[in-house]
Amino acid sequence: MATSPFSPDATPAPEDATAPIISVRNLSVRLSGRDILEDVSLQVWPGEFLAILGPNGAGKSTLLKAILGLLPLASGEITVMGQPARRGNGSIGYVPQRRHFEADVHVRGRDIVRLGLDGNRWGLPVPWGSHRHDDEAVQRAITLVGASAYADRPIGRLSGGEQQRLLIAQALVTQPRILALDEPLDSLDLKNQQGVARVIRQISQENGASVLLVAHDVNPILPAIDRVAYVARGHVAVGKPDEVITSETLSRLYATPIEVLRASDGQVVVVGQTDEGVSYHAHG
Amino acid sequence: MSSPSFNIWQDVTRMLQYDFMRQAFMIGGMLSLVAGFIGYFVVLRHQAFAGESLSDVAFTGAIGGAALGINPLLTLLVTTIAVALGMGGLGERLRGRDVAIGTMLAWVLGLGALFLHIYSARGSGSGTGFSGVSILFGNILGIPAAQTATIVWVSVLTLAILAVVARPLLFASLDPAVAAVRGVPVRALGLLFMVLLALTVSEATLAVGALLVFALVLLPAATAQQLTMRPYRALLLGAGIALACMWLGLTLGFYSGLPTSVCVSGLACLGYAAALLWRRYAGGVVKSASM
């Protein structure tokens, strides 16, 4: 793992550090009459790994969906690579919060990855066309996530961790500049959580893609991330993990006393009104 | 009917001497191709129950037209499309909410019983090619020539639309959330698909009857899905199996004197059972990981 996770706030990023790849300014989102996010500002830099943390229902997924252009904004603006956020942006790879493929889906994992490449195109793939380039792109993405061994098995028969890797490959196959993942580690066991987090980290380093990862437990990804955006009560605190996940910052954010404990092995436990951060988390 | 000589060429040419057989082979071929393609998406989208409900609607629509003295093909198409749009309007909520479909299905069948009663009381319906039993169990040999053109055009239209939307539809069926983010109009495609399904079910009703639509629309595609994991291959294979069931069924019916729809759906059921057995006992495509 990276020995010194670089922070674009402190040191200049290798790419164009003056231009954030995603810029969120004074964003507010209202859904069915309820304020989900209020006056949120946030910037994501090229090649950065940003974790979006917070308790259930705090607005983590809402923030991600707003950046993907899936939600109407009450106020503020979001630009992605200099353009206003919109759906259908091929430079963002998205892995949504996931139910699993049902066991009777008898389609290869490889075909699911392939749809990430051309599924939005009208018309049929012609049998006489040259698919070599596309085939290679699909294989590259599958190799990258380490899913070659089971990519030709029916996706419904794969384990949760295997499905998740293939879905990340699907998001990667267009070689996106931004990878947006909504609770990709949810419902995986500890070993798979760390494995998937490692794959994501490696991809962001090798391809220079920025990663936005929504999680409710910071511990499995703590070694991989550059910065965290902690969402609570519609507000967001952004910074390095050591700066944000502290008793002071979280107490201010939650407006109630919160205590952050650090175990000797580096695990973070947040004690207070939420059970956030403990390794077991009842998920609704 | 006549007995076969078991000289294949001779038997086939003898069968195709008859106008009604040539017409049945052509219409049946078109229908089964459409059904095979559409069916793959029905299986993928877990809409078997919706498809089955549409076939009951098709029964009521057709018998209603016959009872009220309107062209049954027209009422058949209109009612199935209207109900399909209604079900499509429920959209994603349709999955797993089979109670709502079931209640409606029960009522539509009740309505069908009423129309059947009126229709039987009037005791006619000749000339339209529709009768209660032929709507329930199909009569592809009795489709009047006037309706052949309609059927061919609707089939060609369905195939053309499907060719254009197949890939995004595949994406939206397998992975709606990601497809939506990638700019695929998931909801609009869902509605369009329901309309295509309605057209297919209506046509299949003519061939195998409202009660046996499942055999033509779903089973060949489900068989293909058992045999291959590649989407486009499964699409082609499904259409091929549907076509084979239809043509073999017509031939069997011709030489045995049994109703065509019984032969066609019997073959489709046998094919599906064989595919299931092959996968379970011969290992099939892949050793299943979780069973």
Next chain:
Amino acid sequence: MLMADVIAPSWDLLADLQLLFALHFMRNAYLAGTLVAIAAGLMGYFMVLRAESFAGHSLANVGFAGAAGAALVGLPALAGLFTAGILAALGIHLLGRSRQRNDVAVGAVFTAALALGYLFIHLATSEYAANIYNTLFGNIVGISDGDVTVIAWTCLLIVAALAVLGRPLLFASLDPDVAAARGVPVRWLALAYLILLALLVAVAVQIVGVLLIFALLVTPAAIGQQLSARPAVALALAVALALIFVWLGLAVAYFTPYPAGFYITTLAFATYAAVRVSRLLPQRIRALAAWRGAA
């Protein structure tokens, strides 16, 4: 299904009721209808809870093959219905072994059954249309005293079985994993339930027909569940509604030229739609008010 003569009601309730029950076959129809409605209301509640509507529909269709096959070999229709129903229940149970719903496999079973049924009828007689319609849509005028006895014993068996199995079945339907962990024989209960369903379908065919028994199973139960979240109340509602639909449907059919199945299903669906709309409207109005307030 065809009523010989249509009798106009006098709109004097007592006189009309006397008229209704004056004929022996109507008394039989009411007896049989009442018994089936009670059993269907109870069974339907579990069917909706278990999301087995499709299986119920398929079992009903399989009954068609049973009745037709029995006619072919000269057995009473009920014998064929019982045999085919129980075989199909076993088939659906085995196909659904992986505990995931396999709609296509279930559909294959009932398509095969319908095709067989059509074949049997085709082989049995050329004058088959009336047979088909009676099996598919029911024929309440033809219920004999012997039929009523069989229906009574079957419904008694179903109600007794549910009295014994009801609570574990409810547990297994709502939360199969926890129920299995607590030692409830989930798989056996599923099979027992399907067999009871097959029995019910078999005896109900004569009243509402294979295609319409579904209305008595699913609709009253769906309404009951809409109106109450408490299992006992929802069950009672389902039974009461099934009874009302059958009684009213039979009465209206007696005084009009149209079949009872149509009235029963229409009453049921209209009630369901009314309940859905009346529960939906306040939500919509509240949402609209909230939206107005916010704007």
